Amino acid sequence: MAELRTDRLTLRRWRDSDLAPWAAMNADPEVREHLGDPLTREQSDASVAEFQAEFDQRGYGWWAVEVQATGEFIGFAGLDQVDDGMPFTGVEIGWRLARSAWGQGYATEAALTVLAYGFDALSLPEVLAVTTATNLRSQAVMRRIGMTRDPADDFDDPTAPEGPLRPNVLYRITRSTRT
Numbered sequence: 001m002a003e004l005r006t007d008r009l010t011l012r013r014w015r016d017s018d019l020a021p022w023a024a025m026n027a028d029p030e031v032r033e034h035l036g037d038p039l040t041r042e043q044s045d046a047s048v049a050e051f052q053a054e055f056d057q058r059g060y061g062w063w064a065v066e067v068q069a070t071g072e073f074i075g076f077a078g079l080d081q082v083d084d085g086m087p088f089t090g091v092e093i094g095w096r097l098a099r100s101a102w103g104q105g106y107a108t109e110a111a112l113t114v115l116a117y118g119f120d121a122l123s124l125p126e127v128l129a130v131t132t133a134t135n136l137r138s139q140a141v142m143r144r145i146g147m148t149r150d151p152a153d154d155f156d157d158p159t160a161p162e163g164p165l166r167p168n169v170l171y172r173i174t175r176s177t178r179t
Helices: 016-027 041-058 106-121 136-144
Strands: 009-012 062-067 073-081 091-097 126-132 167-174
Touching (some): 009 106, 016 041, 073 106, 106 136, 126 136
């Protein structure tokens, strides 16, 4: 598994020491606002096991993100296959950070590095990003990394219950249009 570095961040394999702060993030209603109900510790731990298995199987997935200067775990960033049942297919980029890491440019920094890995190391022709229509912070990151949105691609997430999590937006970037 490749370890990725930016000026301030290390994107790396998950460690046992990440489980508690990851669970705290997943129990935080603000972090989960656009994702659904908070997760239990067991659900959170199981997600990491799944991330590791997918990484081992595919060679890419969700990296743990830490701040180089402090070694602090602040969340994840990476690539994943679009879930079955969605009205599109492909590879999706994503990120999730602890509230203490918001507003510092970490999501953009990690996403740019993940995007470069997807295009340069994996030779992906296109990368997608999905979020709820109300998640303006993530949409801003998508625009900052060069992704664009066609409102005709917006969709209702078939896995989400009726309510604010159902309307979603789809952003795209291709290898040839990246800057």
